[in-house]
Each structure stands twice: as structure tokens, then as C-alpha cells.
Amino acid sequence: MPTPLSWREEIIATLALAWPLVLAQLAQFSLQITDVIMMGWLGREALAAGSLASALLHPVVVFGIGALSAVSPMVAQAIGARDYTSVRRSARQGIWVAFVISALIMFLLYQSRHIYAITGQMPGISAEAASYLDFAALGVFPSLGFVALRSLVTAHSETRVILVTTIASFFVNFAGNYLLMFGKFGFPALGLAGAGISTSLVQTFVFILLSLYVIFKEGYRKYDLLARFWKPDWPRFFELFRIGVPIGLMVMVEVGLFAAAVFLMGWIGTDALAAHTVAIQLASLAFMVPLGLSQATTIRTGLAYGARCLEGVRRAGWVSIITSAMFNSISCASFLLFPHFLVSFYLDPTIADNAVPFTLAVSYLAYAGLFQMVDGLQATMAGALRGLSDTKMPMLIAVMGYWGCGLPISYFCGFVLGWEGEGIWLGLGIGLAITAASLSYRFMNRERLGLVRFSRMMVSDSPEQA
Template sequence: MPNSINAQLTWGQELRATLVLAWPLIIAQVAGILLFTTDVLMMGWLGPTHLAAGTLATSLLHPIFLGGLGVVTATAPMIAQAIGARQSRSVRRTVRQGFWVATLLAVLIAPLLYNAERLFLVLGQDPEVSALAQGYLYFAVGAVWPGLLIVPLRSLLQSRGNTTIILYITVAGIFVNALGNYALIFGNFGFPRLELAGAGISTSFVNWVMALLALLFVLFHKRYRRFHILVRLWKPDWQRFRDIFRIGIPIGLTLMAEVGMFGVAVIMMGWIGTNQVAAHAVAAQFAAIAFMVPLGLSQATTVRVGLAVGSGHPEGVRKAGWTSLWLTLAFMAATCALFLLAPGVLVQLFLDPLKPENAISFGLAIAYLGVAALFQLVDGAQCIMGAALRGMSDTRIPMVFALVGYWVIGLPVGYVAGFTFGLEGVGIWLGLASGLTVAAVALTIRFALRERLNLMSKAGAAG
């Protein structure tokens, strides 16, 4: 079984167990990024200004949303450890309190997104681009609550080894989003032409569809309905509520640190010009698509490590972590080669090089993609090692590593290289690469020293 834990599992058996659990999650993550890719693709059809506006909007939306998602993601190791210890009641309570946390975070996030235009202007962004970005966010804010509510449900499904349903729901979301975008952005099927606002409406609608599908599955499938996750939903469990924040806030800040680094890179690109922002959007999109494989694998890694911790098997922790790392490095080596060998083929999927208005953005995107190739291995490594540590509920020190790597090193290096040394966008991307490298090295060393640091025992005590 994919969620089995055995101290005597061979490396080959661990590899198989990880892949069985991970492959639907990986495809679901790739499918998930295709939701956003559809938005970027259709925004690009509106022109470079609209593409820049959509990119600016998501440079704020994604870090804030992922910060909230990271907090609720604390339910994943908590549920996995409870299942490993055969504590069904603990599973039920964690899911319920995950809903509470998701609701509170959605209420806190909404005002920030409703006032985004003011922030963009303060940060020196183009007024027209800022106004268009706010038009998207007015409606995309509706995606935050369902996007967070689905996380505890996904954590439960992952920990029970049932990941294919997550894939099916995400694939369904792609088709719904594509149709919604086509109808509302461009005014097809009798709908009004709403452009970026239409993309925001479609994004919110599809997140509600996916959240409701996941909820219905958990409520009515015989394997999960015994948890009765909605019974006494209003009943507080303050200790577990606090535990989610205790474990989850560092996870959220870690995700915000990385995504925020890329978001600030968009701001710095905006100081250079709209073409640079559009080129950055394309290159970052391919880097994000590649990252979905280690991201999906990392979710399985957290579950595998969490199950081993809950059942008291240090050898299971070791094999789960290193197996996932080598799988990730093998895949990211392939994407590195692709970015180096065929950047033009990739970029023309978003920007037509035959159109004169795309010429500058096209050339810049190819250059940025070349730098992205350099950090593929370390990007995958920092993702997997962070997930392995999360499986042991070790989140605070990894958060510090992320903050230092991304914000103390990555962004300053990018600023100096881009503006002091005149490398502009390429310099900013070199800064991103340096930040990811520092985080990857630090997280890998911490996982390697997990027994000396007594991390597994601390996780067991926390659970």
C-alpha cells in the first residue's frame, strides 16, 4: 500500500511506495499550474500591457495566498502522524480546525487584495498597469477561501493514500477555468467582454467548484465518511487550532519568502520596463511548471516522513527523504537541459516572435530562461528537503533558512547585479538563483543531521 510504513522496506520498495503516492499529486500540481498558465496565456492574447498587469496582480496574490496555504498545510504532517499512530479522532479534529484556520485567514487576506492598487503605485508601478491589476484582484479575491478550505481535505486524502481523486478534481478545474476565461475575458458564448476582470471571476468560480467536489467526496465516500468531519464543526479545539498556527506559520512564511522573492523580482522588473515584466512572466511560468513536479513529490514526501514518524521508524524517515531527493534531482536535470537547448521553442508558445511588439520581450525571455536553467537542481532540492523536515513538524529553522536565503542573499544580490552592475533583468534572475542555492544547501544539511539534532523525537513529542 502507498501509505504503508515498514522499517525493513528496501530502497526499491520505498521508491515504489513514494511513486505510487506521488504520481497523481505531481500530475495534479502540473494540472494546477495549468490553471494559472491558461490565465497567463489568454492575458498574453490581450497584449503585453495586460500580461504585465496580470503578472503584477499575481505577484501580490500568490505570495499572500501561498502564505495562508502554508499555514493550513500544517494539517498534512499532523494528519499523517496521527494516521501513523492510528489516532482517528485526532485526524477528525485536525481537519475541522483546519477549516477554522482557513476561514480566519481568508477574512484577513481579503482587505489586502482589495487595496492592492495603492500598494502598486507606492512601489512605483505604472498607473495603467496597476489599475488593470486591481481590476483582476477585485474578483480573484473570491478564490482565496475555497482555495484554503480544500487544503485540510487534500491532507486527509493524501495521508490515506488516495491521491487520484485530487488529480481528477484538478483536471476538471482546468477545463472549467479554460471555458470561463474564454467566455469572460473575450466575451464569447454571449457573455460580456470583461478582460482581466473576467479572468478573476473565472479563477474564483473554479476554486469553489474544486473545493465543493473535494468536500462531497470526503463526506460520501465510505472510506472517509466515518471521520464525520462536519459534525460539531462549530466546536472549538483551541489547542489544535494553536498547533496548526504553531507548525503552519513557519511553513507559510517559508512559502511566502520564496514566492515573495519572485514577486519582488516582478516589482524590480517593473522599474526597468513593461517588456521586462512580460518576459519575466513567460520565463517564470516555465520555471513554475517545472517546479510542480518536485512540489507534487514534496507532498508525498511529507506524508511518507510523517507516517514514519508517527509509527516510530527512523529508517523510514531516512529512506523517504533521500529517495524523494534523488527523484527530484533526476527530473530537474532534464528540465535544466530543456531550458538550455530549446528556449526559443518554449517562449514562442506565449509570445509570437513575428509580431514587432513582442520582439524585445521575446529576446529577454530567452535570456531569463537560460538563468532559470541554472537553478533547477537547487530549486527542486530546497523544495524536497523542506517537505521532509515538515514531515517531522520541523518548520521554524527551515523558515529562517528561507528568509536568509531568499531575502538576505537572493534579493540583494539580484538588486546589485541588476542595477549596480547594469545586468538588469538577467542580474535579477541571478539573484533568484543565489537565494535558492543557499536555501537548498542549508535544508539538505539539516535533514542529514536530523538524528544528531533529535528532530524525530521532537516531532513525536509535539504530536
């Protein structure tokens, strides 16, 4: 077995890889924050409609992102094993997978009006949400194509370009929203539809930028990603699906749990829905740090796994756990100690119409603070297991934790016990805690469960497929 990095070296390597990813996640999420804040400027009805749109858009796009994240461990393992042909094949077929998944997602999004009608949402708010999705759907493929290329770049421990690209997208998104939502400088005031157009333009912008970087950067020319691009490589294509779809489903069931909570909040009323939108935005913002760290953990465990270094896998996992716990203790304290200050960024408490949603958002944020620790733990453990190409069982764990436990508890506490929004948030926290404990147990027992048997590491296909 190879000699692993020392604990100090592993910490440095993980943080060096993680900090640009964390900042990139924060910059990426700032696009959503900008959208939500500017929707709030349009009014609470627009804010509620934006929440409904995100409840449908976000889970399916996150599924695609999760599925495409399989490119990252496959490329990392190939680099660790010095199999550079596999690097090219995985990256190239990642674009193919992005195209197929995007077509399915776009078809679903164009059915939004029927979906909102079936789920009993308010007609006026549903119509506004659908107007946003009609245009945002056009940005799905660029978004997923960007993820495939980002996985390639990240696996090479080159993450600053991701950060720079994502920061640039923030300014493009703000400008697009300002011009198209509010009709500035001669542009029509399109409201939420304008935000949807801006979203698609931003996703196309970052995809083109990263594509040019990968095509023309010297270090990536050896892969020649565009050579025989249209020639199918079915073994690698289906291998990506085999590993990626469970990842996508796992991430989607978590995001889907929060999306389902949005629909439950919609049954309570507009004030509860607007308050939930604010609280979930703040909780999601804090989650970007463990999410970026989990991506770095996937690379670190994948590299150690590819190099057949058991101790390296262990150290990469523990470094991620400790680092995530340190940050999430800070975010938990912030939510519990300063909820009024945080909520005031989204809702002006001096406006009479905001009084009720402001108070509700403060109460929801207390629950969000309490589950910060378990939310970060489940993210990092999921990332560590993905580095080992272990995706099917974590998916089943997520389904049971989120939908088998979390959602029923949310409904029971919210509507049967009559705790309304607070009951819904309590169920979310319990679902996250169960999932985090189960994933942690699986990673801690990875050798006994046979997750690091190296005979199954890589897919071996005929050379002509490359």
C-alpha cells in the same frame, strides 16, 4: 523500532503517492498558464498587468496554502500512530484556520491599488491588475478550504481524486476565461476582471467537489467531520497555527522573492516585465514536479515518524532527493537547449512588438535552467522536514537565503552593476542555492539536531476536545 520498507518498496510507495500529486500540481498550474496565455492574447499590457496581479496574489495565497499544509503531516503522523481521533480534529480545525487566514488575505488584496501606488508601478497597468484582484479575492477561502481537505485525503495515500478534480477545474477555467475575458456567446468582454471572476468560480467548484467526496465517501464517514463543526477545539487550532504558520512563511518568502523580482522588473519596463512573466511561468511549470514530490515526501516521512521508524525517515528523504534530481536534470537541459521553442508558446516572435520581450525571455530562461537543480532540492528537503514537524528553523533559513541573500544580490546585480533583468535572475538562483544547501544540511543531521525525538511527536489533549 519497526522494520522499514526496503529501498525498492520505498521507491514504489513514494512514486505511487507522488505521481497523482505531480499531475495534480501540473493541472493546477495549467490554470495559471491558461490565464497567462489568454492574457497575452489581450496584449502585452494585459500580460504585464496580469504579472503584477500575480505578484501580489500568489505570495499571500501560497502563505495560506503553506499554513494549511500542516494538516498533512499532522494527519500522517496520527495515522502512523493509529490515533484516528487526532485525524478528525486536525482536518476539522484546518477548515477553521482556512477561514481565518482567508479573511486576512482578502483584506490585503482589496488594498491593491494603494500597494501598487506606493511601490511606484505604472498607473494604467496597476488599474488593470487591481480589477483582476477585486474578483479573484472571492476565491481565496474556497482555495484554502480545498487545501485543508486535500491534506486529509493525501495523508490517506488517496491522491487520484485530487488529480481528477484538478483536471476538471482546468476546463471550467478555460471556459470561464473564454466567455468572460473576450465576451463570447453574449457575455460581456471584461478583460482581466473576467479572468478574476473565472478564477473564483473555479476555486469554489473544486472545493465543493472535494467536500462532497469527503462527506459521502465511506472511508471518511468514520471521522464525521461535520459533527460539532462549530464547536471550537482551541488546542488543535493553535497547534495547527504553530506548525503551519512557519511553513506558510517559508513558502511565502520564496514566492515573495520572485514577486519582488516582478516589481524590480517593473522598474525596468514593460518589455522586461512581460519577458520575466514568460520565463517564470516556464520555470514554475517545471517546479510542479518536485513540488508534488515534496508533498509525497512529507507524507512518507510523516508516516515513518509516526510509526517511530528512523530508517524509514532516512529512506523516504533519500528517495525524494534522487527522484527530484533526475527530473530537474532533464528540465535544466530543456531550458538550455530549447529556449526559443519554449518561449514561442507565449510570445509570437513574428510580431514586431514581441521582438524585445522574446529575446529577453530567452536570456532569462538560461538562468532558470541553471537553478533547476537547487530549486528541486530545496523543495524536497523542506517537504522531508515538514514530515518531522520541523518548520520554524526552515522558515528562518528561507528568510535568510531568499531575502538576506537573494534579493540584495538581485538588486545589486540588476541596478548597481547595470545587468538589469539578467542580474535579477542571477540573484534568484543564488538565493535558492543557499537555501537548498542549508535545508539539506539540517535534514542530513536530523538525529544530531534532535529532530526525531519521539517524546515530542504528538499533541495530547483531553478526549472531550474531539
